[in-house]
Amino acid sequence: MPETRTHIKKYTTGIVTITTIVAFGGYFLLNNVLKSPVAKVFPIITAFVAVVTLAIHIMLVRRVGGKPNQFVNTFMLANTFKLFLYLLFMIVYALVFKAQAVPFVISFFSLYIIYTAYDITSSNNFFRKS
Numbered sequence: 564m565p566e567t568r569t570h571i572k573k574y575t576t577g578i579v580t581i582t583t584i585v586a587f588g589g590y591f592l593l594n595n596v597l598k599s600p601v602a603k604v605f606p607i608i609t610a611f612v613a614v615v616t617l618a619i620h621i622m623l624v625r626r627v628g629g630k631p632n633q634f635v636n637t638f639m640l641a642n643t644f645k646l647f648l649y650l651l652f653m654i655v656y657a658l659v660f661k662a663q664a665v666p667f668v669i670s671f672f673s674l675y676i677i678y679t680a681y682d683i684t685s686s687n688n689f690f691r692k693s
Contacts, residue, residue: 566692574617589674597666600663604667608670649675
């Protein structure tokens, strides 16, 4: 179990670092370069994706623990749940703010790619050691 705690601390530090860089960088890019109306909510969107990614990853690591043979099924189930949650969030946002729908979806998809890449890399490293 100490391995799991160490991994979660390292993963959380990585998520916080990525979130800080992406939130400020994305805000600057969207606000100053692209002049996108999504810039004002981009840090909130980033925080939402980060919190969901972190929560699902922690649940996954604690549930699977040192049993890598359960990893694939649990990982796929967790990511399916996460995708439905993200889809619901995008649909609600797009319906409420119709003028911002396209830039929002593009921004959200970019965040999804960034956080999913980190999640997969981190998960592979953890479960290969187990």
